[in-house]
Amino acid sequence: MLHQHHPLVGREIAVNTAVPLVIRPAADTARFSLRIDPAELAKASEVFGLQLPAKIGGLSRSAEKRAVCLGPDEWYLTAPLTEQAAVEGAFAELYAEVIHSLVDVGHREVGIEIEGSDSVLALQSAVPFDVGAMPVGSGCRTIFDRAQIILLRETQHRFHIEVWRSFADHVWGILQAAGREIELGI
Amino acid sequence: MLLIRCPYCEAERPELEFTYAGEAHIARPAEPSKLTDEQWRDYLFIRSNPRGIHFERWRHQHGCARFFNAVRDTVTDKFVMTYKAGLPRPSLSELENARS
Ligand SMILES: [Zn+2]
Numbered sequence: 001m002l003h004q005h006h007p008l009v010g011r012e013i014a015v016n017t018a019v020p021l022v023i024r025p026a027a028d029t030a031r032f033s034l035r036i037d038p039a040e041l042a043k044a045s046e047v048f049g050l051q052l053p054a055k056i057g058g059l060s061r062s063a064e065k066r067a068v069c070l071g072p073d074e075w076y077l078t079a080p081l082t083e084q085a086a087v088e089g090a091f092a093e094l095y096a097e098v099i100h101s102l103v104d105v106g107h108r109e110v111g112i113e114i115e116g117s118d119s120v121l122a123l124q125s126a127v128p129f130d131v132g133a134m135p136v137g138s139g140c141r142t143i144f145d146r147a148q149i150i151l152l153r154e155t156q157h158r159f160h161i162e163v164w165r166s167f168a169d170h171v172w173g174i175l176q177a178a179g180r181e182i183e184l185g186i
Numbered sequence: 187m188l189l190i191r192c193p194y195c196e197a198e199r200p201e202l203e204f205t206y207a208g209e210a211h212i213a214r215p216a217e218p219s220k221l222t223d224e225q226w227r228d229y230l231f232i233r234s235n236p237r238g239i240h241f242e243r244w245r246h247q248h249g250c251a252r253f254f255n256a257v258r259d260t261v262t263d264k265f266v267m268t269y270k271a272g273l274p275r276p277s278l279s280e281l282e283n284a285r286s
Contacts (some may be wrong), residue, residue, distance in 0.1 A: 128200035
């Protein structure tokens with residue numbers, strides 16, 4: 001099954017400093033790439049059951065779902081695996097009314113959670129912009145040491161990375177090295 | 187790190203997220219088959235290559251993924267301004283404003 005091929009399953013980078021830093025694979029979710037006319041955003045939000053952010057970089061979250069606006073007409077959606085069919089079905093119904101594209105990219109990416117007060121420091125080792133200045137509740141596509149990722153800042157001290165699974169080991173390795181350096185205080 | 191302002195993201199983003207895509211405002215001929223070989227060669231390969239202000243296309247590939255246009259000074263390598271794809275060349279006074 002999919003989970004057996006998840007490259008990061010069962011791994012965790014725990015850094016034992018006074019202020020903890022924990023990096024772990026996120027639980028698997030359904031993931032979609034949505035392209036739709038921004039004028040129809042209200043309808044898409046209703047169908048998905050979560051208000052989609054209108055501005056690039058915007059991130060909205062509920063207990064189970066996430067939506068981040070990556071481009072002028074592009075959104076990245078995540079939902080529980082149990083809701084995958086429901087989301088697909090609801091958008092398929094919308095298609096009769098509003099033309100759009102909803103692509104299942106669930107098997108393409110894996111999630112990594114980075115939590116702790118040193119998370120900015122750990123990410124800054126490989127992210128080319130000022131991670132500390134990234135607003136809480138925002139997300140964007142960017143580069144992590146040459147691998148393309150989607151970086152979300154969910155709270156002040158919790159980040160989430162979505163990365164193509166073939167790059168996941170590379171990103172993990174860099175985070176491991178950064179975590180080790182933080183642990184040793186170098 | 188060179189920062190480039192993306193007109194779609196409305197934010198300064200690191201150069202690593204961008205790719206260069208050649209000179210801007212070069213329209214593809216409507217009917218290529220009516221062109222002479224010399225005209226087609228000019229369209230494909232002959233570029234202005236100025237010293238100073240250069241209008242060029244960039245793509246925010248690892249961000250919003252959009253193509254846009256930029257004005258860059260080829261002497262200083264500094265970006266004067268960026269604007270959305272499809273918009274006309276900025277006027278001289280707009281460039282002066284962007285520089286000051
Ligand atoms: Zn952009």
